[in-house]
Amino acid sequence: MSKEFEIAREFEVDATPEQVWEAITHGTGGYLWPMQPPEPRVGGTAAFGSTVAAYDPPHHLVVRSEDVGFPTQSANQLEHVVEERDGGRRAWVRYVHSGIFTDDWDNQYDGANRHTDFYLHTLREYLTHFAPRPVGFAQLNGPEASQAPDAFTAVGRALGLPDDLAEGAKVSVRGPGGRALDAVVDYRDPYFIGLRTDDALVRFFGRNHWGAPVGISIHDFAPDADAEANEAAWQGWLNGVYSQS
Incomplete structure (x- = not known):
């Protein structure tokens, strides 16, 4: 209706x-x-x-x-x-x-x-x-397994974020290729995670709560931002979160 x-x-x-x-x-x-x-x-x-x-x-x-x-x-x-x-x-x-x-x-x-x-x-x-710096934008979705009701909890674990970590905390997360990524956790609830680095906003979307795959967007403000490379790197990272061991 x-x-x-x-x-x-x-x-x-x-x-x-x-x-x-x-x-x-x-x-x-x-x-x-x-x-x-x-x-x-x-x-x-x-x-x-x-x-x-x-x-x-x-x-x-x-x-x-x-x-x-x-x-x-x-x-x-x-x-x-x-x-x-x-x-x-x-x-x-x-x-x-x-x-x-x-x-x-x-x-x-x-x-x-x-x-x-x-x-x-x-x-x-x-x-x-960051405004008004130019942005390199990338977005991507996880595999079918990321639609499971509890799928988003795996994102926090893969990043290395404690469950009780408060917004505003400075962290070193595990990014693509196991690379350490220094960031501020600017948003955190059961549905979304926001990370802010010196040059980027990386956003994680728990859309599995509404029957869709988990998603990521990367807003890269670095002078040499490479949106395609960011998409490929984070797609591999997200696929790995849900790959079978």
Whole structure:
């Protein structure tokens, strides 16, 4: 049965409204994935065939699609409201994701709701530590075995993270090829893990909780970032997490 949904969040970030606007329009690869920037006018085109419904830089952006292309969703809208704080040195952001789920409503809503917190946290990490540096973006999914209900716990173990490790801890994790990777654990819950290094944001998605494979995205801001090499290295690492001994 079709049913509307709305997911709303508000937060402040150490960035100007202009920096937030640049991130949500042209810098999406720094925290989400690279997307077509919205055409700068009401009625213009935006990513995935959506339409710009509001465009007032750097304060208000709405993009909407009535033909999402997913079997479980028939409409999707993303709204950002951005205001300055502290004389323009900080920004307040209100984000609203709304639309219509046509099937599996509870599962779809739970996944979208939890992903929202992780993506917006990553946006703040990007704005605080890396913007406006260019990014090399890579993403990948685990094998079929990573869809098991308890599959995400294996990711934390493979990284060498204690179960009780708190957010903000500095760690040396076991990355691709057994290489030590110095990082800060900037996000940690049963569904997601976020690592921040000097040059990258590495994000781990426990999408097995919603019937999909575990995923990884790598946002590499190093001058010599190689997205293809990152994808290959982390794909091998993730496959190894679920390989049979």
